[in-house]
Amino acid sequence: NAGVTQTPKFRVLKTGQSMTLLCAQDMNHEYMYWYRQDPGMGLRLIHYSVGEGTTAKGEVPDGYNVSRLKKQNFLLGLESAAPSQTSVYFCASSYPRRLAAGEQFFGPGTRLTVL
Amino acid sequence: GENVEQHPSTLSVQEGDSAVIKCTYSDSASNYFPWYKQELGKRPQLIIDIRSNVGEKKDQRIAVTLNKTAKHFSLHITETQPEDSAVYFCAARALGTDKLIFGTGTRLQVFP
Numbered sequence: 001n002a003g004v005t006q007t008p009k010f011r012v013l014k015t016g017q018s019m020t021l022l023c024a025q026d027m028n029h030e031y032m033y034w035y036r037q038d039p040g041m042g043l044r045l046i047h048y049s050v051g052e053g054t055t056a057k058g059e060v061p062d063g064y065n066v067s068r069l070k071k072q073n074f075l076l077g078l079e080s081a082a083p084s085q086t087s088v089y090f091c092a093s094s095y096p097r098r099l100a101a102g103e104q105f106f107g108p109g110t111r112l113t114v115l
Numbered sequence: 116g117e118n119v120e121q122h123p124s125t126l127s128v129q130e131g132d133s134a135v136i137k138c139t140y141s142d143s144a145s146n147y148f149p150w151y152k153q154e155l156g157k158r159p160q161l162i163i164d165i166r167s168n169v170g171e172k173k174d175q176r177i178a179v180t181l182n183k184t185a186k187h188f189s190l191h192i193t194e195t196q197p198e199d200s201a202v203y204f205c206a207a208r209a210l211g212t213d214k215l216i217f218g219t220g221t222r223l224q225v226f227p
Contacts (some may be wrong), residue, residue, distance in 0.1 A: 031213055033214075040124070040219060040220075042204055042218055042219040043159065043204060043217040044217070045214055045216075048214065050213055058214065059216075090158065096213070102147050102215075103149065103161045103164070104149075104215060106159050106160070107158060
């Protein structure tokens with residue numbers, strides 16, 4: 001099993017460009033999450049999904065959109081990138097809390113730089 | 116909403132000493148408290164967790180304690196080793212939600 005994978009690993013964008021980050025998991029998890037990690041600020045939740053076709057806002061959703069068309073994939077989109085979106089992005093997945101303790105399994109991260 | 120504070124932000128210890136990291140949370144309804152370890156350039160990984168119906172949990176050299184009344188929980192690492200050097204994050208999940216709120220992290224350095 002590959003676990004949680006993310007594509008791409010690195011990306012450099014110019015201000016105003018758009019891009020999509022892909023997260024895939026092969027553990028049949030219902031829940032998926034997108035976080036951003038900035039120095040000194042920990043992991044902040046952007047958006048999350050509790051099942052195929054559903055999405056919800058996290059702590060810092062502005063400037064991002066998400067889609068969960070397939071259970072195994074969770075896409076994070078930046079429509080018009082800004083320098084403030086320079087960060088490391090982590091995807092995670094988990095079983096529903098009613099079925100398991102709630103451990104989230106993280107992907108390897110995507111380092112995004114917006115110039 | 117839930118807010119999690121974590122201290123200290125950096126911690127340096129000598130190999131063999133103990134290390135303690137503390138977190139406080141704001142939502143008394145929180146019922147699940149995991150700790151994640153993130154090595155440099157790697158993904159966060161769960162090392163231990165505790166539920167609100169338990170006061171303490173141990174796993175070899177690491178332990179977590181929870182004080183629900185004071186709304187704080189702590190990670191204890193005994194007999195530290197250089198491979199314990201990493202950033203540690205605490206988190207809390209409020210009852211009825213599926214979201215984890217993370218602390219800002221503690222960078223632990225263990226010197227040989």
